Amino acid sequence: MVEEQAPAPSESAGARLRRERESQGLSMFDVARALRLSEKQIAALELDDYSKLPGRTFVRGFIRNYARLVQLDPEPLMAHLSFGQEEASHQIQAPSQKISFSEHHAKPWLKWLMMAFVIVAVASWGVLEWLGPVQPKQGMVSRTTVPVAPPSPALTVQPTVVAPPVAHEPAITKPSDTSAATDTVVPAVPATALARLTMTFSGRAWVEVRDKNGKIIHSQNNTAGADQVVEGEGPLSLVIGSAPNVKLTYKGQPVDLSAFAKADVARLTLE
The missing domain is CATH 2.60.40 (Immunoglobulin-like)
Known part of the structure; x- marks a missing residue:
């Protein structure tokens, strides 16, 4: 287990984190993946370049999580944070110069395209609501008359002669051969083992x-x-x-x- 030591007065929080990361054989990619940040944000933390990060609250959270990852006490590191010139530079910096979490450049045309699509969809819905459902005209309804067949003449019922019942010998039922019957067994499909x-x-x-x-x-x-x-x-x-x-x-x-x-x-x- 790595022994936790307070950073020297001349060593910044970012330098202490970088030294501990390198001593444990971790790369920036390993730390970025564990903290769910970009490698550029990890580099900014290690260089104490807070002007490229979202703000003071986020920076404090990033440093606490980074310190816990490499098993350092975050409190001594927080005591050495300085947001003087970095925060002033962060306030006047253009938003496009910040490091985004997704590291993808903004696409203004995509924003306008989505807004246009939403406007068209809302306008189409409004027109359909205003017109309402189309009702069929009464003049177009046709009536079909089904002819009814005349009643059929009365049927003449002839008397039926019933013959006396003839005795029949009982049928001899042969026992069925049960040995030919086979049961079909469907094998169960085993679930994927974890x-x-x-x-x-x-x-x-x-x-x-x-x-x-x-x-x-x-x-x-x-x-x-x-x-x-x-x-x-x-x-x-x-x-x-x-x-x-x-x-x-x-x-x-x-x-x-x-x-x-x-x-x-x-x-x-x-x-």
């Missing part, structure tokens, strides 16, 4: 698990003494920070994380 992953934590550690489709099914910081059970369609891809603090069992078999760890960060795929 791979089970069990984790026990002896210290704080961050874990992210993805299923075979790349979907994140588990991502969080875990405290000492916690147990986690994760199920998903294999193969499962894992990124584990502070790997020595994690005891891993996959499909009932223990997994040695030391073979996959680099600077206490393990990356592996379990089939």
